[in-house]
Amino acid sequence: MIDDKNWDAIEPWMIDIRRIIHRRPELGLETPETTRLVESVLDGLGIAHTRPSEYGVKGIIGGDKPGGAVLLRADMDALPIPERNDLPFKSEIEGRMHACGHDCHTAMLLGAARYLKDNTSILKRPVVLMFQPGEEGPGGALPMIEGGVLENPTVTEACQVHVTSDLKAGLIGLTAGPSSGACDDFTMTVLGRGGHGSAPHDGIDAIYVSAAIIQAVQSLVSREQDPFDPLVVAIGTIHGGFRENVIADRVEMTGTIRTLTPQSRERAVRRFREVVEGVVKTHNARVELVVDPGYPPLVADISWTRRVKEILVAELGSEAVVDVPASLGVEDFAYIAERVPGLCLDVGIVGDQFTTGLHSPGLIVDERGLKAGAAAFTAVALRS
Numbered sequence: 607m608i609d610d611k612n613w614d615a616i617e618p619w620m621i622d623i624r625r626i627i628h629r630r631p632e633l634g635l636e637t638p639e640t641t642r643l644v645e646s647v648l649d650g651l652g653i654a655h656t657r658p659s660e661y662g663v664k665g666i667i668g669g670d671k672p673g674g675a676v677l678l679r680a681d682m683d684a685l686p687i688p689e690r691n692d693l694p695f696k697s698e699i700e701g702r703m704h705a706c707g708h709d710c711h712t713a714m715l716l717g718a719a720r721y722l723k724d725n726t727s728i729l730k731r732p733v734v735l736m737f738q739p740g741e742e743g744p745g746g747a748l749p750m751i752e753g754g755v756l757e758n759p760t761v762t763e764a765c766q767v768h769v770t771s772d773l774k775a776g777l778i779g780l781t782a783g784p785s786s787g788a789c790d791d792f793t794m795t796v797l798g799r800g801g802h803g804s805a806p807h808d809g810i811d812a813i814y815v816s817a818a819i820i821q822a823v824q825s826l827v828s829r830e831q832d833p834f835d836p837l838v839v840a841i842g843t844i845h846g847g848f849r850e851n852v853i854a855d856r857v858e859m860t861g862t863i864r865t866l867t868p869q870s871r872e873r874a875v876r877r878f879r880e881v882v883e884g885v886v887k888t889h890n891a892r893v894e895l896v897v898d899p900g901y902p903p904l905v906a907d908i909s910w911t912r913r914v915k916e917i918l919v920a921e922l923g924s925e926a927v928v929d930v931p932a933s934l935g936v937e938d939f940a941y942i943a944e945r946v947p948g949l950c951l952d953v954g955i956v957g958d959q960f961t962t963g964l965h966s967p968g969l970i971v972d973e974r975g976l977k978a979g980a981a982a983f984t985a986v987a988l989r990s
């Protein structure tokens with residue numbers, strides 16, 4: 607199928623679409639221009655579509671076919687990063703860039719949509735196309751689920767694509783089981799009692815207590831966590847104090863807790879609270895701690911992943927399909943994979959011009975990866 611002549615026309619068309627999207631990056635849930643572009647391309651292909659959320663698009667191919675639908679998902683949002691590349695299609699919006707490759711994802715899904723629409727007669731089941739905003743936050747998958755993206759037709763399996771700077775263009779990576787991390791960000795205010803720096807016994811030093819907290823929470827990683835089950839506890843910001851001879855009465859800290867399984871997540875967040883509250887109590891201070899639950903971990907269904915791997919090996923060749931390790935990055939496709947068997951197709955984009963990875967202002971994608979990603983999507987839709 608990857609050698610099919612159809613791709614000769616689809617590949618350059620898909621790259622053009624990717625470049626149009628790349629020029630006009632949009633952020634978060636507000637992707638009106640990209641959404642309208644997707645809708646007009648679907649109109650041109652004769653594919654019916656709706657909006658399950660304000661800017662989320664759902665397309666359906668083969669809606670009259672029997673059986674459960676397979677959902678293919680692409681995200682559309684960019685990042686608030688200035689592009690440092692000198693490409694003819696570089697970002698035209700200052701301070702914004704498609705540095706996570708979501709422009710490629712949207713183009714790949716449109717490429718697959720065109721192929722599948724041209725070949726509806728050999729399609730065995732309905733295909734749902736999901737174009738979502740807000741993956742980089744605050745989350746565009748849940749609003750689309752609430753808007754019915756998994757119903758009419760009923761979705762029974764799902765897959766997403768994500769470009770990866772760990773693989774050469776042309777390769778597809780798969781992870782079975784836990785694939786992407788869960789994210790729980792926190793803000794913490796340590797409250798002590800101010801006073802003169804020369805009289806520590808009259809105050810409660812919020813800086814000293816904070817230092818004890820920073821040390822103690824790392825014991826969750828080094829002494830309590832199974833070393834084969836990853837956990838990251840990171841303090842990202844710390845602010846407190848007035849001048850050299852004043853005991854700080856408060857310190858504010860923010861940070862993140864990353865885990866790979868629902869069990870680890872529950873335990874890590876609970877123990878984090880207990881350790882922070884224990885240290886604070888020891889030092890007669892107080893703390894206001896708010897943990898903001900982020901995306902859940904993405905757990906790829908084992909048997910669905912095995913099936914997809916067999917399909918991809920048959921279609922793309924065994925040398926093009928590789929097993930890749932899990933990461934502690936987060937992915938809001940996890941909400942889909944909590945409800946139906948799901949997985950991520952990691953699409954290699956490393957080529958000759960590659961210098962730096964995702965979320966970087968110098969990211970240069972080898973666009974030959976788009977065909978591999980679109981062909982993988984297509985194979986899953988046709989063969990599963």
Ligand SMILES: [Zn+2]
Pocket residue numbers: 706742965
């Ligand atoms: Zn990203």
Ligand SMILES: [Zn+2]
Pocket residue numbers: 706707708741768
């Ligand atoms: Zn991304």
